[in-house]
Amino acid sequence: MKALQYVAVGSEPEVREVSTPEPGPGQVLLAVTAAGVCHSDDFVMSMPADAFPFPLPLTLGHEGAGTVAAVGAGVRGIEVGTNVVVYGPWGCGVCWFCAQGLENYCSRAAELGIFPPGLGAPGAIAEYLIVDSPRHLVPIGDLDPVATVPLTDAGLTPYHAIKRSLGKLRPGSWAVVIGSGGLGHVAIQLLRHLSSARVVALDVSDEKLEFAKSVGAHEAVLSNAQAAEQVRKITGPLGASLVLDFVGYQPTVDIAMAVAGVDSDVTIVGLGDGKSAARVGFGISPYEAAVSAPYWGSRAELIELVDLAHEGILDIAVERFSLDDAPEAYRRLAAGTLRGRAVIVP
Numbered sequence: 001m002k003a004l005q006y007v008a009v010g011s012e013p014e015v016r017e018v019s020t021p022e023p024g025p026g027q028v029l030l031a032v033t034a035a036g037v038c039h040s041d042d043f044v045m046s047m048p049a050d051a052f053p054f055p056l057p058l059t060l061g062h063e064g065a066g067t068v069a070a071v072g073a074g075v076r077g078i079e080v081g082t083n084v085v086v087y088g089p090w091g092c093g094v095c096w097f098c099a100q101g102l103e104n105y106c107s108r109a110a111e112l113g114i115f116p117p118g119l120g121a122p123g124a125i126a127e128y129l130i131v132d133s134p135r136h137l138v139p140i141g142d143l144d145p146v147a148t149v150p151l152t153d154a155g156l157t158p159y160h161a162i163k164r165s166l167g168k169l170r171p172g173s174w175a176v177v178i179g180s181g182g183l184g185h186v187a188i189q190l191l192r193h194l195s196s197a198r199v200v201a202l203d204v205s206d207e208k209l210e211f212a213k214s215v216g217a218h219e220a221v222l223s224n225a226q227a228a229e230q231v232r233k234i235t236g237p238l239g240a241s242l243v244l245d246f247v248g249y250q251p252t253v254d255i256a257m258a259v260a261g262v263d264s265d266v267t268i269v270g271l272g273d274g275k276s277a278a279r280v281g282f283g284i285s286p287y288e289a290a291v292s293a294p295y296w297g298s299r300a301e302l303i304e305l306v307d308l309a310h311e312g313i314l315d316i317a318v319e320r321f322s323l324d325d326a327p328e329a330y331r332r333l334a335a336g337t338l339r340g341r342a343v344i345v346p
Contacts, residue, residue: 003126036063064124158187160297179246228258248272
């Protein structure tokens with residue numbers, strides 16, 4: 001089968017012929033129908049050789065959708081032919097976090113060598129994908145897998161971040177979304193549907209700001225040296241009750257802290273360069289402002305997102321690429337020229 005693999009540190013990913021996998025006991029084989037491209041992949045591929053955490057070659061893709069093609073011995077509860085999306089942050093399934101469906105925070109994954117597909121385990125940008133357990137599959141019925149596959153990360157990550165802060169988004173409050181790309185444009189829609197807050201979007205070009213407004217942002221501000229001042233003019237002395245930074249570089253983290261209000265949540269979602277830090281302390285950050293950096297979301301939250309998709313709540317912008325053109329999707333991702341999410345369709 002064909003698969004997009006990261007072969008050597010510092011090189012571009014390439015489409016290669018690899019063996020078609022077969023499901024072992026407890027596993028499920030998917031015929032992949034769609035796979036998303038994410039900045040997390042770009043972050044991993046930018047790591048130097050002495051810090052690279054996974055064996056190579058690595059098949060990329062941690063957003064996956066497919067049709068169940070075969071099941072291994074002992075698998076129950078999922079039928080061949082079922083259309084599904086894949087819950088990506090695999091865990092042990094039995095620790096305290098996993099028992100709540102929070103496999104994204106599994107306390108034993110590192111110890112047991114459990115990795116997400118595309119981030120250690122073979123990923124979804126291939127013709128077939130092995131899923132380690134049927135509990136990591138969410139049926140999607142007649143939903144379009146291409147439009148639905150971004151829910152597994154670009155939807156799940158902002159949904160988890162927003163749900164934690166819904167109690168602070170009262171009528172008259174403001175939410176600020178920094179970065180309106182793959183995750184940010186979904187966050188804007190979720191904020192509009194789940195809360196009564198008004199939404200301010202920040203991005204680096206007028207074109208991106210128009211895109212943010214087209215998916216529901218009430219206000220749009222260029223992300224530059226004057227951004228914090230401009231946002232403060234919009235929110236007034238109240239400031240933002242929730243700031244979601246989907247970029248994560250130091251300048252955006254600084255903006256996030258500068259626009260946050262008293263008793264706000266500042267949530268740093270974007271990976272940036274992995275070196276940014278929020279300055280927190282008396283007289284430095286707003287009183288009782290909480291800063292966090294969540295990771296992905298729960299299995300239950302992915303099920304909820306699929307239910308929202310069935311209700312027609314979300315309109316995720318996608319650009320389709322064939323498997324042969326997958327390297328170009330990553331070039332576009334790195335260049336920042338994608339509109340929404342790139343999806344590979346084998």
